[in-house]
Amino acid sequence: xxxxxVLTEINLLMNQKCKGCKTHYELSKLHGSNFSKIDNHCNKQxxxxxxxxxxxxxxxx
Numbered sequence: 001x002x003x004x005x006v007l008t009e010i011n012l013l014m015n016q017k018c019k020g021c022k023t024h025y026e027l028s029k030l031h032g033s034n035f036s037k038i039d040n041h042c043n044k045q046x047x048x049x050x051x052x053x054x055x056x057x058x059x060x061x
Contacts, residue, residue, distance in 0.1 A: 006058045013055075017048040 001009075018024065023046070027038045042049035 001058060003059060006055050010052055010055050013048055013052055018042070018052075021046075 023041065024038060027041055031037045043053055044050075
């Protein structure tokens with residue numbers, strides 16, 4: 001997959017799945033600007049976040 005395709009796929013996932021995520025919203029309210037706690041949930045527990053992480057790894061190759 002080309003770099004442009006990977007970036008497009010990440011953008012689509014974030015716009016379609018992450019933008020209206022209730023869990024992300026609740027964590028933001030709970031932790032305020034502590035994004036490390038929010039990112040930890042998204043990267044380690046959320047299936048969409050894991051998929052975005054895998055796509056991101058393709059950008060470093």
